[in-house]
C-alpha cells in the first residue's frame with residue numbers, strides 16, 4: 001500500500017511516502033517566515049502548501065494516482081478519542097473555520113483530502129489529532145467552574161512512543177502504565193493508564209512545564225495583572241504565552257543547543273538556571289502524573305527534540321528515576337505514526353472512525 005503522510009508545522013511541512021511501514025522518501029519543506037507572514041490566517045495557507053507538496057511529489061517522481069491513501073496530522077477539532085479518523089466534510093468545516101482554535105496542524109486534513117481526491121484514491125485520514133481526549137472526570141475541573149481543562153497535547157507521538165515502550169518492555173498492548181513526556185518546542189506530559197491518557201497538561205494553553213517556546217503554568221494573579229497592564233492586547237498576550245514564552249522569553253532563543261553553548265562557552269549563569277529550571281519543571285510534572293497513576297508506573301518515557309540532550313535527560317533522571325525505569329526515545333517519528341495509523345485501517349486491523 002502506498003501512503004503519503006503530511007505533517008504541517010508552523011513554518012514547515014513534512015511530507016513522506018511509505019510503502020506499508022517502509023519509508024520510500026521524505027522531504028521537509030521549510031518556508032521563509034516572510035512568506036508565511038503574507039497569509040493572514042493558517043487556513044489561508046492551504047492552496048500555497050498544496051502546490052508546494054505537489055512540487056515535492058514531482059521531485060521524487062511520485063504520481064498522485066499511485067497513492068492508496070493520504071494521511072495528515074490532525075488539528076484542533078472537538079475532543080475525540082484516540083484513533084484513525086476518516087476525513088469528512090464536518091471535520092474539514094471545523095478545521096477550516098478554526099472553530100476550536102487555530103494551529104498549523106489544522107491544515108493536515110484539508111491537504112490530505114484534496115490530494116486523495118486529485119489522485120482519485122479518495123481515501124484520506126488523520127491519526128491521533130492534538131485534541132485526543134481520554135481524560136477522567138476529576139481531571140477536567142479547574143478551580144473555577146467557568147474554566148474547564150482541555151486535553152491538547154502531542155497525542156500522535158505520545159501514543160506512538162507508548163506503543164514502542166510497551167513492546168520493548170515485552171508487555172501486551174494496553175497492559176502498561178506509563179508517564180510520557182514529549183519535550184519539543186512545546187512540552188506535554190501524559191499519564192497513560194493502560195493505553196488511555198487519563199490526564200495531560202494542555203500544551204497549548206498555559207499548563208505544565210515551560211518549554212523552549214511556551215510559558216507553561218503561570219501564577220494566575222500575575223497573569224491577570226499582566227493582561228490589564230496595557231502592555232499587551234489579547235492576541236499579543238496569547239502569542240507571548242504560546243510562542244514567545246519559556247526559553248524564548250527568558251533567553252531570546254528556542255534552541256536548547258544554544259542554551260548549552262552559552263553555559264559551556266560563556267559561563268552564562270542565567271542560561272544555567274533556566275536549564276536547571278526546565279529539567280525541574282518536567283520532573284515535577286512527571287511526579288504529578290505518577291500520582292495520577294497511584295504510583296503504579298511501569299516506565300517513564302522521555303521523547304521529543306529536547307531528549308537528544310543527555311545533560312537535560314540526566315538532570316530529569318536524577319529527580320524521577322526512583323519512580324520507574326526511564327526509557328529515552330529522542331526526536332519524534334510522527335510521519336511513521338501517521339502512515340501506520342492509516343495502514344491499520346487499510347489492512348482492516350482497526351475501523352476508520354467517523355468524526356461527527
Ligand SMILES: Nc1ncnc2c1ncn2[C@@H]1O[C@H](COP(=O)(O)OP(=O)(O)OP(=O)(O)O)[C@@H](O)[C@H]1O
Pocket residue numbers: 154183184185186187212254255256257258304305306307308309331332
Ligand atoms: N541534539 C540536541 N541537543 C539538545 N537540544 C536539541 C537537540 N536537537 C534538538 N534540540 C532541541 O529540541 C527543541 C525542538 O524540539 P522538536 O524538534 O521536537 O520541536 P518541534 O517539533 O518544533 O515542536 P513540538 O515537538 O512541540 O511539535 C529545540 O529546543 C532544539 O534546540
Ligand SMILES: CCCC(=O)O
Pocket residue numbers: 130152153154155185186187203204
Ligand atoms: C499539541 C501541540 C502542542 C504544541 O504545539 O506545543
